[in-house]
Amino acid sequence: MATWDDVVRTALALPGVTESTSWGTPSLKVGTKMVARLRSEAEGAAVLTCTLEDKAALVQGDDPAFFTLPHYDRSAYVLVDLALVDDAELAELVEQAWRLKAPARLRREHDGG
DSSP: OOOHHHHHHHHHTSTTEEEEEETTEEEEEETTEEEEEEEETTTTEEEEEOOHHHHHHHHHSSOTTEEOOGGGTTSSEEEEETTTSOHHHHHHHHHHHHHHHSOHHHHHHHHTO
């Protein structure tokens, strides 16, 4: 079972990520751009930045870890149930979220060039 601490640990290993808050909950940002945030400890769901195409594929797939709510339906964020998500997939999604928000310089630094 993944936790918000796992999301934080994965994200902080990426260049330029800092801990912050968004809408009164813990979040992770690169610069001023949100990569992820915790909806609430009680809900155990993370909000991850993604493309609309990836969101559709995740939400319409068979994995119950991914969902949306009406508030997020038109936004490029997918909700992730941390109790259900596979650890490796979560790490991949956190990095993808970072890549969407990180400037090219930081992406190059991370990729070794």
